[in-house]
Amino acid sequence: MEDWLDPVYDAAGMGAADRWAIEQVGVPSLELMEAAGRGLARATAELVSDGTGLVSGGSVTVVCGKGNNGGDGLVAARHLAESGFDVAVILFGDRDQLSPDSQANLDRLPEGLAEVLEGGLSASSLKGVVIDAMLGTGFEGEPREPVAGTIRAINDSDLPVVACDVPSGVNASTGEASEVVVRADRTVTFHQRKLGHLIAPGKQLCGPVEVIPIGIPEGAPPPEAGGAIRARVLDLLPRRGADSNKFTSGRVSIVGGSRGLTGAVCLAAEAAIRAGAGYATAAVPGGLEDIFEAKLTEVMTKGFGEGNELAPDQEKALLDHLAGSASVVLGSGIGRAPGTSQLIAGLAWGLKVPTVIDADALSVIGTGLDPIASREAPTVLTPHDGEAGRLLGRESAEVSAHRLASARELASRTGAVVVLKGDDTIVTDGEKVAVNTLPAPALATAGTGDVLAGVVGGFLVRGLGAFEAAAAAVFAHAAAGEIASLEVGNRDGVIATDVIAAIPRAMIPPAR
Known part of the structure; x- marks a missing residue:
């Protein structure tokens, strides 16, 4: 890739980097999830207390899907609870429906913190800052129920929202957005930005994007999806010489x-x-x-x-x-x-x-x-x-x-x-x-x-x-x-x- 581009991943490229770290280098997948969730918790805590007008009184609702995006949310919920925040966790499935790493992190939560969603979710049942950990970088298409209804409830709540990796309903590889999509105030992504963070309409749904290192070592498969243009592109311009006319x-x-x-x-x-x-x-x-x-x-x-x-x-x-x-x-x-x-x-x-x-x-x-x-x-x-x-x-x-x-x-x-x-x-x-x-x-x-x-x-x-x-x-x-x-x-x-x-x-x- 051109050295004047700040490279970004698509979903496939990010998946390849994760697999390389886990399978080739031997980084435990739970360590990657722990680092991601810890960074997500820190960014959420800052949003609660940074004086931006989004202060929520110390309450956080973490809405978790069945995959590893939901697992990141579970880790964040544990760290926030340990820091004294009033945390509620809403799950979209029983324990046996979760990914293995998500199951492990559900077991680490304080007892009674997580509630499995049965039926619909209303905006009034949400409190404080909402962490959207429902879908993630691998999502394409349109959200189905009960996720779609939950997205509507989150948007109707007018509460501040932190998206985990990418707002649910945004395609991380293209920036395309579903008809029903989370409108985030901030997005916390991992290892490197994704193309969908840069391109509308996804760009407009992310809010500011913070990148959290999660311990993927140097040497991972590099991003090939594209990149953000950097100022050094101007180095390509030739300069006039003394003999120019x-x-x-x-x-x-x-x-x-x-x-x-x-x-x-x-x-x-x-x-x-x-x-x-x-x-x-x-x-x-x-x-x-x-x-x-x-x-x-x-x-x-x-x-x-x-x-x-x-x-x-x-x-x-x-x-x-x-x-x-x-x-x-x-x-x-x-x-x-x-x-x-x-x-x-x-x-x-x-x-x-x-x-x-x-x-x-x-x-x-x-x-x-x-x-x-x-x-x-x-x-x-x-x-x-x-x-x-x-x-x-x-x-x-x-x-x-x-x-x-x-x-x-x-x-x-x-x-x-x-x-x-x-x-x-x-x-x-x-x-x-x-x-x-x-x-x-x-x-x-x-x-x-x-x-x-x-x-x-x-x-x-x-x-x-x-x-x-x-x-x-x-x-x-x-x-x-x-x-x-x-x-x-x-x-x-x-x-x-x-x-x-x-x-x-x-x-x-x-x-x-």
Whole structure:
């Protein structure tokens, strides 16, 4: 895995690490469970008493499933009870229905502490902080009764919730969530984070995630599911030398623009230059070229035709003009006029240089993915959920519910690197997965998507591969949003040009 990723596990990978520790190294499974439950108890005790407004008067309800996730909960219950907390344990099965390690830890509980759930559970029967130890990392699908009803009761109680490893109903490998799912205030996970902690909707259901070491030795099978993008991705960016010039630094071309959408081209072009491109050209409708000439100082413009939109009969002229580019950003503000889809398909197929396809170019292509899939040069697609849905032929809500699967499918079907935008932006080539975890609420404003496309184009010019350029751009873009919010003084007042101005500082690699 790339050294600029903070690796995370999926369920299979975490299971392999557990088995390696137990079967190959000889770490007793009960020791792993003891360490997990002890850490869970400590985190819960802090939640009870840390002054966050979640104080519960020292009461804890531990809801335990039949598997090892429930066993972790039983260990936590014992430690909390020994520390003087008022603890109640609710079990979803008799002793002989529990996993062997869970049985052992049930036997270690003070007598009378655990109650087997019979029938439904009401919100009023819960008290204090609730520990959700029902399901766990191996869960997929929809919870069945009585777990589903218990999840509803937990959510209805409005009590603070600590999830053990992952909130029940969240898929630890994908971040997908069941219709009935625990909304946790905090999640305590073990050994290493899971992919489902990083990706929506699971990310939004976890609360802050704390990682507890449980004694798995070094040398365990490493995570292969993917990772969180770290600042050291910026080390990939080459630096200009003393003998560099604008031509060796590379030309990026932005293709787009239509009446009412001229700003998108300007934002993408200016972002590409700030991202290190030697120079930028804007290929725009001839009828609007004067607007671009007035708006752009560092960017050269070339108009095509005499109208306010680019048209299919300009395809050859555009391809000839773009042939000298080191990268192309296609679609910024291009609109959805009749013929635009034909033009985009022709350009996507005809361009022989690395290309970013963004905005309306994605919308007008729709499910006709062949022009993208047939490309030989590197391609980066930058959809949000709605655009990804149009490309895949499904509703945006379905993409939102299955973000990782949707991004991987789109990458697989097109051969492109996909940047599925969101507060958990996913970068994938269909196999490798990189997720942005840098908070950037300042980017929730018009035009920042055009800025991101320009940054990707600028990084492609600098010689990075498509996956690396996309991941580095996503990180730098988020960092620029936070820098801009500090400069402006209020993240709610940041605009896209503020983000562009912050890009050079956002590209500075971390000190070693």
